[in-house]
Amino acid sequence: MTNIKTQSLHKRKSNLAQSNKQLEILSYGIFQNGELPTFKDKISETNQFPLKAKKLEILQINVGYMCNQVCEHCHVDAGPDRQEIMTRETMLQCLNVIKSTGAHTLDLTGGAPEMNPNFRWFVEEAAKAGIKDFIVRSNLTIIRANKKYHDLPEFFKKHNVHIVSSMPHWTRGKTDKQRGDGVFDKSIQALKDLNAIGYGMPNSSLKLDLVYNPSGAFLPGNQAAMEKDFKKALLEDFGIQFHNLFAITNLPISRFLDYLIASDNYEDYMYQLVDAYNPSAVSNVMCTNTLSVSWDGYLFDCDFNQMLALPVNSKVKHISEYNEALLENRNIVISQHCYGCTAGAGSSCQGTVA
């Protein structure tokens, strides 16, 4: 058995469910007493403060925090007990933006986005806008979770959706430790289902990428080397194929922050992030070309800032008043969690950036 908790921090009424408590931890202690430089000081060394948004390329919409899983390190604090779900009304406001945006990528995330009751309608409508790359972040197990989801692969195929899914390791033990008992077997089955209809196959236009994030208090290894190992193991052991592997660093927020503190790894982890700081990753961090929309339509520089309740620094705050030109060149809102995006080769929802 794994020791995964079955409830979100919110449900458990944990202190860390409050974003201001998380921000306090990230601002005090080693960052207040000068042991480690703040992110602002660090990027100032290379004159990269304030961090500015460039032209929008990726519109990421979080359609709700509900999820069938309760992964130990979830930065969303998602779970079956979360009730925050995007309404059809907010989706309509998003669709207006999707039709007019200059972004080349639309990225739907959650929780498990498929659990939103209006998910399929939203995908059908959004697909009509013809955005070049239409991503759905699917946790894989949802496809096997209930009969009503079994046809999701076909549905995704019909709308030419690009699937991006998490997979912390190619072995059962490490995957289940982080994501819950049985997750590995269900994920393998879902990957086989996706392969069977063409997803992830060599030269297939049905894109299937995997996201790797470390199962503990350490940074991800070299993305290309990890991809090679993943591909070899999944093919040899299960006959599974996929396109790219994105190596993502766990940011010290939400349940991962809770884990770091509970396991007495917080300070060491922050040291690791700061030691691995790579100034050349700064200019390409995700927030410079991404905008994140929350389930209730508010705008954030990234999904992490959304979870920390740090809204965009702009007159435009909500999808209903969206104005791409006004949002461009805004100052990005930063804190010490941002070190997670600039460690080593950098980290974003599309993997390394440097």
Added chain:
Amino acid sequence: MQKTYYDPADLRKFGKITEWNEELGNKFFEYYGKVFEEGALTAREKSLIALAVAHTEQCPYCIDAYTKDGLQRGVTKEEMMEAIHVGAAIKSGATLVHGVQMMNKVNKLDG
């Protein structure tokens, strides 16, 4: 006064050895970095060798460093434990094989 010989935080200060002899320090780190690059052996294989040697050398800093390095490379705990057994087997084999010397000596002196 420092109460123990080893402090985990000292590992982070390893780079500071260059402060007292820049030339040799830099040469060492350059060599070290080169050794662990992908070559005829993969960086992953080198990491496992380093972990095994870290144990035979019983260096707590290296054990910390190469356990973490292995995790970062996706090395499993089963692989790590097997690597350590290789180190342990060589260590114990190296001890035991000297038993032949003892046997030779006994045979010579008291045979």
